[in-house]
Amino acid sequence: MKLKFYIFLFLLSSAVFAQKQVETSIDTTKNKIGAEFKLTLKTVVNANSKVVFPKDKRFGALEVIQSYPVDTVKKDGSYELIKKYGLTQFDSGRYVIPSVKILIDKKTYFSDSIRVEVANVKVDTLQQKMYDIKDITPAEDGIGDWWKYVLALVIILAIGAGIYWYVKKHQKKKIEEEVYKTPIEKATSLLNNLEQKELVQKGEIKEYYSELTDIARNYIEEAIHIPAMESTTSELIQAIRTASTKKKMTLTPETVENLERVLRQADLVKFAKSKPLDFEITEDRNKIQKVILTLDNAIPTEVPAEEEDQLLNEAQKQKQIQLQLKKQRNKRIAIAVGSVIFLLLATTTFFVATKGFAYVKDNVIGHPSKELLEGEWVKSEYGNPGVIIETPKVLKRMDALKALPKETMALIKEMQLFVYGSMIDNFYVAVSTTKFKNPTDIDLSKALEGSLKVIELQGGQNIIVKQENFQTNQGIQGVKGYGTMSILNPTTKTSTKAYYEILLFKQDQGLQQIIILHEEGDTYANDITTRILNSVELKKASN
Template identity: 80%
Template sequence: MKLKFYIFLFLLSSAVFAQNKQIETSIDTTKNKIGAEFKLTLKTVVSSKSKVVFPNLKNIGALEVIQSYPVDTVKKDDTYELIKKYGLTQFDSGRYVIPGVKILIDKKPHLSDPVSVEINNIKVDTLQQKMYDIKDISTVENGVGGWWIYLLIGVIILAIGAFVYWYIKKHQKKKIEEEVYKTPIEKATSLLNVLEKKELWQKGEIKEYYSELTDIARNYIEEAIQIPAMESTTSELIQGLKTASAKKKMSLTPETVENLERVLRQADLVKFAKSKPLEFEITEDRNKIQKAILTLDNAIPTEVPAEQEDQLLNEAQKQKQIQLLLKKKRNKRIILSVAAVVFLLTATTTYFVVTKGFNYVKDNLIGHPTKELLEGEWVKSEYGNPGVLVETPKVLQRLDTQKVLPKEAMALIKEMQLFGYGSLLDNFYITVSTAKFKTPTDIDLAKALEGNLKIIESQGAKNMIVKQEDFETKEGITGIKGYGTFTLINDNLNSSTKIYYEVLMFKQDGGLQQIGIFHEEGDTYANDISDRILNSVELKKAGN
């Protein structure tokens, strides 16, 4: 009988530590903005003959399904990897648990693992929030605290970078004009080409297009003919142009003045009367403005020295010069803005590293999974029979013993329940199991612990160090505690991790209760989680 019992312990440990999950569950982010989409991914590996049915859902728990993506199929030897994604969203802030989704594999239901996601920041409602016992007084480290401080610092740094970019751009604009535009006609021609490249009227921005078009013409007239064109009404501008033409003896035809006046009045209707010219009319108005500017420039009596004529670049060369200069200035603005942001980020990070230490910066700025677990909302629940009352950072999920235990093991037990959170490959892993046997048996906890540890070794643990001591709960129930370290080999990632473990085992009236905790060695937050869990353990006696 004892031989069969220890075989059962071996199988029990296999169920706790080596459960082969049919469905792999993941989300692309654990923190999301209100209304933004994030993806829930369900992955399973089946044979080529298996039939898998993913449900069509409108909601998963409190989250809305806004997109059900087609199933991706990847062939691997004689198996198929099926990947199903759901696009989810939520319009209320808070932390939500995505419940398990039922997938049918060969008509048998399988549940995905529940996962949690945080939508924006949690708002605490002191009237509706569940009340908990007052916690012990904790020592709070003085210094900068709260996520909003880091958000504020980030916003300030980005704002400074944006200001640097704007300031440089503003002061470069005039300099570019001074360097490139030698004459008013060059400036007007270049600005007309730039306006066309913006494609304003094609985008429906007709008012903005006419405003810039007429400003180019008015600015040219003011600079070349020296009349206050920018401040004049259309009538005043046309009258002033006629007067200046007669005074300067400019040979202007009535057609040129009429075309210019027609476009200016069309622009007035667009800007003030919400008129919408047709596409061919817009094109004609642009050509009239260009022709009017060229005609005015040719009509102005000037004497250009031969030397100056030789130095003038043709229009194509001038445009190339403008584009190259603009590109250089833009690149310079970007480099200086990025340099300013990088400098401020480096200075801020260095300050915190010097004053708070590297771990503080890593944990508070970059983030630490077990720190979030430790500082999150804990749950105290009872698991199994004989009951194990324990406080954990997350609710432990029930595991189906019928799917993970063979018939030989089930024949020895009257009742068995398994619960867990995470896995050996996660940052933190905890399991709780309880069992009641059909035949009374004197359980050797030391041998049961040894069987557990051998199973862990079969899952890739190497160089295991084992220590053992007695353990007593606050109610005086005694058991044993096994603890130590081992190296976990991950063949898929070709990597290894040093794991620290603690396993508690109790026997009561033929019943067995186990608690296992695993995390990366040296993780101080995980150590605090483990201590808090072990200090909270309370056991219910078998039969109660």
């Protein structure tokens, strides 16, 4: 995002004069003893007007307990000034907040008087529970809790690894037991296990037919030595007919037809989304069981085996072992990963319940502003007259002269700009210094207006402006502007609410400026801003 400099101090547009009158309002006309009435005075003036609000300690019978800073809202070419006072009274009764005097360009205006009522507060000590003084809470040490998260993660991973090796050892024994069963025993056991899964009752018909036909194909492959798992239905039926002739197996046409019918039914269920009725599913299961038993009985007890058949038999056995090992390995991995995920979710849920989601998100997932705040800060001097500040990152020099109009460049002798981030980032810091060619009486309030106009050109909208004096730790006086705004992202066309602070100082023919901007409500960014402002030091301008 191309940055424009924050100095249009001499090119401000003329303001539109507003009607100079004072609006008076109060948040409530009835309150309890000692409670705060918030009185609001509002006026609309032009940019050059000087407004003086009263600084009295009492408004009539009510005491001023808080004089709030003036809120400034830009409206077209004018400014709406909002001044609030906190008033209170410690005796019950009815009172009148009198009219107060406001000076606008040395002309006197008066607010409206308002009647208020202060009521007694009933206190019943007999019904109030009394509590002991709480014990002193020990302060946390400076080590932090990071090691606890590392330890918890190591324990969770160790538990996952333990589960993986336990399941591996257990399943290895199970594989050794199952691989060397006779094909008919294995098929019968798998059929029984299939019924126990209750896939049909759960509506998982496709999965049921897939496992049913896999049991039949596995049996045929192991018992008759036909590559059934890799064959289509037509190829498998033809291979069975060929094998029955070659191995002199006594098979009726009905047995082969029943097998073919179930296999084709399974193909329709798996690929054509066919939905057989319940009695058809039961019949297909019975047909498969009957086919397997018939095939087992039809296999001759003594089958001549040539050397090629023996090698094929051994290859099939090894293939089955590897297939089973692969399935069980995947299952072990799934169980171990699932266990780790479960423990992580359980741990996260525990911390969310005890610490809150924001704590978990910021400390486990991460937060950009938190990382800046807790990272290694840099203290450096920028520009001339020099501005010394401490920031989370080093500010980079930018060429600001290219963005200024020719009329403005004619007034400037030297200008430097240093920036970290941009206005649409999580955190943005900019330091600028300017020296002018001719003697110029710099008005910091005007300079603040110029900076805000530049921010508007770069996407700032609905800017709320508050202004007050600012003093560095060395006693140098300046002006601080602060408030909120909406920032338009030119890429996404979305708007984000942001908080900003602008510091302005003048020295001889020099102007020093610091701008900080971040997302509103970011507590870590607020801490960063406070630390930066507390670190500000200024150097005298050099010729």
